[in-house]
Amino acid sequence: MSRKSYINIYVILLVSVLVSALLSYFGHTKLALVGIFTVALIKATLVLAFYMHLKTEQRWVRWMLGSAVACLVILFVGLIPDIVHVYGRMGG
Amino acid sequence: MSEAQAATMDRYEVPSVVTGRMGMWWFLASEIVIFGGALVCYLLSRWHHPDWAESAAHTNEVIGLINTVVLLTSSLTMVLAHDAIHHAQPKRALRLMGVTVLLGVCFLGLKALEYTHEIQEGYTPLKNLFWSYYYFLTGLHALHIVAGLVAIVTVMRGLAKGKNSQRVEYVGIYWHFVDVVWIFLFPLLYLAPKI
Numbered sequence: 001m002s003r004k005s006y007i008n009i010y011v012i013l014l015v016s017v018l019v020s021a022l023l024s025y026f027g028h029t030k031l032a033l034v035g036i037f038t039v040a041l042i043k044a045t046l047v048l049a050f051y052m053h054l055k056t057e058q059r060w061v062r063w064m065l066g067s068a069v070a071c072l073v074i075l076f077v078g079l080i081p082d083i084v085h086v087y088g089r090m091g092g
Numbered sequence: 093m094s095e096a097q098a099a100t101m102d103r104y105e106v107p108s109v110v111t112g113r114m115g116m117w118w119f120l121a122s123e124i125v126i127f128g129g130a131l132v133c134y135l136l137s138r139w140h141h142p143d144w145a146e147s148a149a150h151t152n153e154v155i156g157l158i159n160t161v162v163l164l165t166s167s168l169t170m171v172l173a174h175d176a177i178h179h180a181q182p183k184r185a186l187r188l189m190g191v192t193v194l195l196g197v198c199f200l201g202l203k204a205l206e207y208t209h210e211i212q213e214g215y216t217p218l219k220n221l222f223w224s225y226y227y228f229l230t231g232l233h234a235l236h237i238v239a240g241l242v243a244i245v246t247v248m249r250g251l252a253k254g255k256n257s258q259r260v261e262y263v264g265i266y267w268h269f270v271d272v273v274w275i276f277l278f279p280l281l282y283l284a285p286k287i
Contacts (some may be wrong), residue, residue: 006172010164013164017164021153023283024283047272051171061117065124072125072128072129075128083140
């Protein structure tokens with residue numbers, strides 16, 4: 001990648017930060033919340049793909065990192081019944 | 093150089109570079125579980141406690157925003173340092189890494205300012221569960237920033253002596269990861285709770 005590409009991505013990241021802040025400031029709805037996290041996901045993807053060069057990295061690296069994220073999703077989904085529902089009924 | 097010698101070079105020299113990067117990726121996979129586990133706990137607790145919005149309204153959004161820009165800029169300087177090494181410009185890489193270190197210190201300074209202000213206002217880690225999570229998550233992240241700064245300075249010292257230039261890439265991957273963590277912490281702790 002060229003230096004210019006890195007700088008272009010930086011500009012996109014800065015604009016994304018601004019969009020997140022504006023969504024938080026002006027939007028007080030669930031849709032704004034979805035927007036904020038969508039922008040965060042886009043920013044993280046840009047850094048991972050271009051600054052960390054995951055886009056051109058070997059496939060096993062993507063699988064390894066994907067496995068770690070998959071563990072987190074399982075943890076999240078697995079804990080929902082305990083923390084949100086059961087703990088919620090106990091009034092904790 | 094004979095074909096056998098070339099094969100030996102390939103076997104012992106090329107993998108040594110790949111091994112360093114592989115080690116860094118393995119390390120980051122474990123870091124994903126550490127940070128991710130903490131974030132999952134926070135998200136689930138937050139889901140159960142809508143009343144945390146009141147506490148979260150007191151986090152300093154402006155400092156959080158400035159720190160986001162500071163970290164993104166430091167990621168740019170770090171990736172440009174890696175690019176400079178790729179183009180055999182170690183002096184340029186050293187300068188860019190120096191700027192990265194300054195930005196990292198700036199991030200920590202702003203974080204310290206933010207903590208001071210919050211503690212003076214009475215929002216200590218023991219105030220309630222939201223503030224416990226806030227200090228734990230941002231504190232863990234700040235510790236990783238400190239570790240990153242130590243690693244960058246160590247790599248810079250080696251680079252100044254003309255040694256181990258491949259480590260610029262490894263430390264860069266780590267630094268970008270710390271940036272990615274902040275990309276999620278910022279909306280979770282500063283922006284979303286206010287909605």
